[in-house]
Each structure stands twice: as C-alpha cells, then as structure tokens.
Amino acid sequence: MSHYIWPGERAFRKRVADMADLWIVLSPNQKLEQFSVEIGWSRLQRFPELSMRPSSIAPQDAYDQNEYFCRLGEMVHGHDYWWTIEEFRQAQSIEELGASLEKLSASMVQERLQPRVKEAMDALEKHGIPYLEMAVQRFNAGNASQTKRTM
Template identity: 35%
Template sequence: MRKEYGKALRDRFDREMKARLPTFKPFKSKSIYLFPGERVYHRILENPIHCFIILVPSRKDTDEFTIEIGWSKPGRFPELGMRPSGRPTPERTEFEQAELVCRLSDFWTREDVWWPVGAVAKLDVLNPKDQMEALMARVKPISPDEANEAVQGPVEESIDRIIAHAVPYLDEFARFQEAA
C-alpha cells in the first residue's frame, strides 16, 4: 500500500475505532508476529485473555487492506507461525485453542476479502483497457485530502462488518471462557 493511503487508513481507522468500538483499545507490542503498518486493538476479557482486531494494510504493491480478529489466552499478541491460523466453525471448537487469528471475511464468505482504496479500486485491472489507467494511477501523486476521501468508505464498511460479525463472535468467545 502506498504510504499516503497507509497513513490515511491508519488515522481514519483509529478515529472510527475510538468512536464506534471504544472498548477496543490500541495495543502496542514489539511482537515479531506483527508486520510494519499493522494496527492492533484489544479488549481484555479478564487477565490474561485478550481479544484482538487487527488492521492489515497490504504489504504488496496494492492499495488495499483486510481485517483479522482473534484472541490469546496467554495475554499477548498471538504467537502463531501463520496468520490467519484458523476459521470460525459452527460448533465453535476453535474456542478451545489458546490462540487464534482468522479473517473477518470468514464470517460471510470463503473468499479472502480485501478492501481496495483509491483510483485503482474502481478499475478492473484484468481488463486491458483499464490496465493503462491503473498503471497511471499508481504513479500519480496523492494529496492527503484525496487519501482521506479514498479510505473513508472502505474503513466505514469494514467497521460495519466488525460490528456485525466480529464483536458478536468475540462476545460468544467471552461467554464460552466464563463458562469453562
């Protein structure tokens, strides 16, 4: 993700999380399991159990992001060799695991959903006609106002999905832990 979009994305996501999901606080960690540019928000169920929402900007040359959610019973950022590390199941057997990270999109599709931002988001890069326009959009300078406008809709949509899917799932995980 280009730095202009990345900065606007992180700033907008921070503001939306504070406004719409205030129980999730920014989580600072020097974990080797986090990549540069990622933002982590956590809610502590009871020490040491933590629930996480992770903003994952693309590390590739694409202007897009995804969201991951999960938990850690040891009270740290999940130390998993691979993220995502699992998927939600109807039986919730994953609630027995000490740590888990899944993609937010696992709740409504089997596809790996990424939210595109910017001019390229509106183009079909597989269409030869749009390929040149997409290439030109990649080198065009981006103003802070343009970047803020480009991330607004995708961030709002992703937060809506977090509220609709991730929060109820993590609440269910909390109830499971209390009953265990």
C-alpha cells in the first residue's frame, strides 16, 4: 500500500470522482492502551506522502493543500487527543505487575473498548465526515473556477 502508513494502522479510502482520495486512518498507540483517528485527503490519487502526520496546518486552513491529515481528536477537542481505553498506571508492587500482565477475557476487552470506539465513531460522524465533505465541495468549487479561467 504505502510506506507512509505505520505498523498496526488501518487505512480506509474513498475515491471521489478523480477529485481526491479521502482517507480515514485508525492508528493504535504502540505503547499505551489508546488510539487516534486521522482524517485527510490526497488530490494526487495516493495515500498522502507527508513529511509529518498529522499536518501542522490547522484544519480550517488546509483546503488548498494537495495532501493533508489531521487528528480527529484535535478537531473535536481542540488539542492532541487520543481515545484511551485504559490509563497507564505504574505498578507499585510485584503483585500489581503480575496482575497487569494477565490476559483479559474477550468480554472484558469489549467492555473497555466499546465506549471509546463509540465516542470515536460519533466524532467521525459529527465532525470528521462533514469536514471531508466540505473539503470535496471546496475542491469542486476550485475546479469549476479553474475551468472558467481556462476557457
């Protein structure tokens, strides 16, 4: 797929009529029990090849970019936000360390994960998808005005 996707990430793409590829990336933290969701686009028909992810440009200022990514959590909460399944807690004893290494049952994992996934999906539906739809509208408007200039 791309050298710009980190291990463990899952990327989802929607191609919009030769205008842009819209991307949603689920990105698990490799060290902590949390994940982020990144949204963005490439107008170059590929996974965005950015020097850093997320982009340093604010979402409201990014519509003129050919490639872009932002964290959904930052868009929603105003700061770099990851959905935390379980807070990291330093073990205070050998017993606590042992307990932290015990395997959780599938039902326990689902119980802890489900609320965070719902929050992220709600944020995506309420903020992320409308943002990507606005980007497509702006791309379309830009294409229309560019066509008029070349006539």
